[in-house]
Amino acid sequence: MTPAQFEKHIEPRWQKLEKLLTEAEQSHPTAAVEELPATFRQVCHDLSMAQHRMSPQRLTQQLNALAIRAYRVLERHSAGGWEAFLRLFLVEFPQAVRADWKLFWWCTALFYLPAVLIAAITPSHPEWSMALLGPQGMMQIESMYGESSKPSDYVRESFGSGFGMFCFYIWNNVGIDFKTFAGGILGGVGALFVLLFNSLQLGAVFGYVHYSGNPLTLYTWVVAHGAPELTGVVISAMAGMRVGWSVLRPGRMERRAALVLAGRKALPLLTGAAVLTSIAAVLEGFWSPLDLPPTIKFAAGGMCWLAVACFLLFSGRRQSDEA
Amino acid sequence: MAVARADTLQTVELADGVEIQLRVAGPAVRSMAYLIDLLIRIGIDLGVVIGAFWLLPSLIGHQMTGGLVMLFAFFMEWFYNVLFEAGAKGATPGQRSMKLRVMSVTGGPVSLAQAVMRNFLRVVDFMPGLYLTGIVCMLFTKRFQRLGDLVANTVVTYAEVPLSLSPQVEIRAERRAPAQVLTREEQAALLQFLERAPLWADERRIELATLAVPLTQATGTEGLRRLCGMALWCGCKTQKTNAGRRHR
Numbered sequence: 421m422t423p424a425q426f427e428k429h430i431e432p433r434w435q436k437l438e439k440l441l442t443e444a445e446q447s448h449p450t451a452a453v454e455e456l457p458a459t460f461r462q463v464c465h466d467l468s469m470a471q472h473r474m475s476p477q478r479l480t481q482q483l484n485a486l487a488i489r490a491y492r493v494l495e496r497h498s499a500g501g502w503e504a505f506l507r508l509f510l511v512e513f514p515q516a517v518r519a520d521w522k523l524f525w526w527c528t529a530l531f532y533l534p535a536v537l538i539a540a541i542t543p544s545h546p547e548w549s550m551a552l553l554g555p556q557g558m559m560q561i562e563s564m565y566g567e568s569s570k571p572s573d574y575v576r577e578s579f580g581s582g583f584g585m586f587c588f589y590i591w592n593n594v595g596i597d598f599k600t601f602a603g604g605i606l607g608g609v610g611a612l613f614v615l616l617f618n619s620l621q622l623g624a625v626f627g628y629v630h631y632s633g634n635p636l637t638l639y640t641w642v643v644a645h646g647a648p649e650l651t652g653v654v655i656s657a658m659a660g661m662r663v664g665w666s667v668l669r670p671g672r673m674e675r676r677a678a679l680v681l682a683g684r685k686a687l688p689l690l691t692g693a694a695v696l697t698s699i700a701a702v703l704e705g706f707w708s709p710l711d712l713p714p715t716i717k718f719a720a721g722g723m724c725w726l727a728v729a730c731f732l733l734f735s736g737r738r739q740s741d742e743a
Numbered sequence: 744m745a746v747a748r749a750d751t752l753q754t755v756e757l758a759d760g761v762e763i764q765l766r767v768a769g770p771a772v773r774s775m776a777y778l779i780d781l782l783i784r785i786g787i788d789l790g791v792v793i794g795a796f797w798l799l800p801s802l803i804g805h806q807m808t809g810g811l812v813m814l815f816a817f818f819m820e821w822f823y824n825v826l827f828e829a830g831a832k833g834a835t836p837g838q839r840s841m842k843l844r845v846m847s848v849t850g851g852p853v854s855l856a857q858a859v860m861r862n863f864l865r866v867v868d869f870m871p872g873l874y875l876t877g878i879v880c881m882l883f884t885k886r887f888q889r890l891g892d893l894v895a896n897t898v899v900t901y902a903e904v905p906l907s908l909s910p911q912v913e914i915r916a917e918r919r920a921p922a923q924v925l926t927r928e929e930q931a932a933l934l935q936f937l938e939r940a941p942l943w944a945d946e947r948r949i950e951l952a953t954l955a956v957p958l959t960q961a962t963g964t965e966g967l968r969r970l971c972g973m974a975l976w977c978g979c980k981t982q983k984t985n986a987g988r989r990h991r
Binding site: 464467471474484485488492497583587588594595602603605606610663676679680682683690 | 804805831893938
């Protein structure tokens, strides 16, 4: 068979595939697309043949482009919609946290211990907190949680202002989650930096408010939304560390493969952190500014912490056998 | 050591056993696509901000409007690329205008998870400015992958391989057997040379033929003539072997 004959021989096949593909790429394909996989395999065979026989480039390129196009159509997968997203958050996310519990506790410790340390030494050495906050931060805290402030100072009356703040928290805090995760790829350094930076700031604020402000104002404000928000910070850093760690210690895998695998493992963590932070934004926008007695605020805040803990501990346990 | 390649074709073996070739795109064309996307995004953002603050405040108040605009900015910042790349076309408008497409390294379309990974890591690829990390990373990987591509296991390829024109020109050269045994790749290179030579100027043909001096033992026009002769010989030979296989 000469190259020309070969070309003529295979032409009907790839023309058929082309027609089927055009149909399949439309929204309402006809029944004829059922022949697509078989035709695709035939054309694949023709392509290998053409490659082996060193057919003219024009032909191999054409078949190559067609094979790529067909493969894209055949491999097209739908993301699964809301159901898949809910499963990712409710089942895969807590499972991923539990599967990596060591990393979770490391990140938790790295986040809370420096904060507690700074807050604890503030009464005897306030200069540490002051240095961390800077003059402007100190002034801001004085005005927000100063000695003359009351828990009811932060009451927002209108729905509009609550919604505006909610959107701001989404834009700012969820964005920070994503950036923390991304920073993790630099051997975990970026995620670690964000974690420690936020930890020290947090510790300084709490320490300074205890030192020279009204702690009740601060605690009634943050107790509820703090639960999902701080957990979100820890877990987004954890997702970043998972990727960073695979760069540092790929184990028995090639570094590139370890990176891809770590990325897959980090996705449920990142999604979970983003959703937790969004929940925190809802609470911070609408619940925290309500004018309620401190006892109710503390009770609800305690419930929030308990809910987050229970969710991470128990959600998706039953499904673990199927997965 | 891997053989240095003269083109950007990457061979991928599909599940069906066939090898396809992806033409990966380099930093320059991807930067152009990025700039176009950036302009589109800025345009949309500006349009939405102006439109929203013009129409909405009287209806829902300033704070609600500000909030909605902020939410929109958040989605544009993080999900503009994700939604387009995970969509049916596999490309953002900017990438489509440069005829690029994001693909999985396996040759398939990009999944939502992959699109999220490769785009969220832009933050790091951008550092310390102007995508320096990403560009350096691309130059050190054979598939031009930035960090986001490495984690997501994706490549940016040309969506369409430009079909090369092959003018039907009779090449007059005496067939001659090469003095040494040629590998399949070398034979293929000769055949491709023969196929594409009519598209080039004379100087270019001779320049390329000079690269094969160890084979032809001649320079200039004579070298070109000998090279074409050997290519014709190879083409004739493959045709014969194919025909022979057919008979058996």
